[in-house]
Amino acid sequence: MVRLLSFLLFLATWWIAALLIGDVKLPAPPAVLAVMLREAASGALFINLGVTLARVALSFTLAMALGAAIGYLMGRVKLADRIGDPWLILLLNLPALVVIVLAYIWAGLTEVAAIAAIAVNKLPTAVVTLREGARALDRSLDEMASVFAIPRGRAFRHVILPQLSPYIAAAARSGLSLVWKIVLVAEYLGRPNGVGFEIGVAFQLFDIPLLLAYSLTFAAVVLVIETVLVQPFEVRSSRWRPRAA
């Protein structure tokens, strides 16, 4: 209910702003909706969204898996931390644009280059978060698992993983928002399809209804995925904690 109100407030603000600024720079909601429906009818909207989502899914999974593994290792093994730390600082502070442009130069304007570049951008934040998680692991529970001779695999699943899951959820949450942002840049710069590409076209043609149609559909999809996938996972992974008042 509150969410609906909040959405209506957004629409109202947009509409009023459109009336004040004028149709050329900010078209009103019905105009954008019309473009959305046109693009949906032709199928272009779904194809572009699908392509973008596939890129997000691939690069996100890649970065999370690699980042979690590296972060866990760095949190547990001092030598790994020492070796990895300078790389981490470099990657953390490297602008996304540099990574994307270099990837396109070195690997060509290919799908692999785009997905790798997006993954490399997200990787360091996942590493940092998981490293903190691994450092915060409770040693006394490790000792318990070792005394009771709980096999490594079981201990990892029941003792270690539940302690890491809030960190994994945090890395997923912040990582996903990062990927949403970067994927469009990567598409804009070197892919022939996807939401980012369409926004690039709209920009060059100064077609603002088209630009808004794609941006808002994309935002809506992000919102749905966050609500349906990410938030329930966070709730699930922390359900044993006493509820905050």
Add this chain to the structure above:
Amino acid sequence: MQLEVDITGKHFENAAGERHHVLAGIKFSLPAGEVGVFVGPSGCGKSTVLKILTGLDHDYQGKVSRPATARLGMVFQEPRLLPWRSVEDNIRLAAPHIDEKRFSELFSVLELTEHRSHFPGELSLGLARRVALARAFAIEPDFLVLDEPLASLDDALAAHLREQIATLVESRVMITLLVTHNLDDAVYLGDRLFLLSARPARILQEVPIPTPRAGRSAAEINHIKADLVRRRLAKI
């Protein structure tokens, strides 16, 4: 089956880089079926000895031989339960092969039956301790270590839990090692007491208690206690 321990020294370095001498001479043997008790001032290094005996710490001088196949069960000073698993799952994680009959027996002895599906965060310290005890007994240990299992419980609760521990210890032939700073617990539960010095810890005296646990009267327990206090004073 017995435990043979001869630790001649143990040092560690603290965060500031200072070297500490923690253990000096810990030499004893403990056969299965007997409850050995470490009695010593707090901070004397009892927990360090336990870490060595349970294989958590390998950095020491000397020798420890425990039967290679011995299953180890331990009750830590803090219960060390997994907060994200229910009481039952906590026990099944350590003892995956326990059958339902034994499980419910254990739970009824320890009066835990109604807490089976609770999470550790919902338990009081006394209850959490009992769950930790249940976990240690569930694996049917050959070597049982109890590290201050009655610390920070009120007297009535401690006495009650002490009886439950006695019942469980009687139910199985194993090497049992109890650490405590409480003489009552030591005399009530132990068959062989090891009196430890302050840091660096060494065994000052080994005191066997010949009367079986069940036959110890209150008067006898008091008598042994008084004797222990005298011995301790004599050593200082």
